[in-house]
Amino acid sequence: MMTKAEFVSAMKDALxxxxxxxxxxxKAYDAFCAILxxxxxxxxxxxxxxxxxxxxxxxxxxxxxxxxxxxxITIPARKAVKFSVAKGLSDGLK
Numbered sequence: 001m002m003t004k005a006e007f008v009s010a011m012k013d014a015l016x017x018x019x020x021x022x023x024x025x026x027k028a029y030d031a032f033c034a035i036l037x038x039x040x041x042x043x044x045x046x047x048x049x050x051x052x053x054x055x056x057x058x059x060x061x062x063x064x065x066x067x068x069x070x071x072x073i074t075i076p077a078r079k080a081v082k083f084s085v086a087k088g089l090s091d092g093l094k
Contacts, residue, residue, distance in 0.1 A: 004029070040081055052085040 002010075012025040019025040036054065039046050045055040061077040 043079075048086075050086055050088050052083055052089060055082050055084070056080070057082045 008022055008025045008029055011029065012019040012022050015025075019028065036046055040054055040056060043056050045053055047053040056079050059078050059080050062075050064073050064075045065071070066073055
């Protein structure tokens with residue numbers, strides 16, 4: 001799995017005219033992540049053509065089981081982030 005440092009380095013190498021240093025590429029990566037997190041936390045979806053889309057879904061309350069004790073517990077409803085991969089990206093895996 002590619003780490004953040006490897007990804008930032010790959011961005012710098014792929015776009016040397018845009019990122020003169022790894023620090024610049026890392027700032028761009030951090031800004032991208034912050035913008036994505038802000039949009040998702042507002043409940044907005046984010047669509048990235050060629051990659052996929054992030055959306056917020058409501059998970060219903062349900063019953064579960066504590067694996068240590070076997071006791072039944074109630075898991076409350078909550079919001080979760082869902083990622084749907086783009087067709088072009090998933091087709092590239094074949």
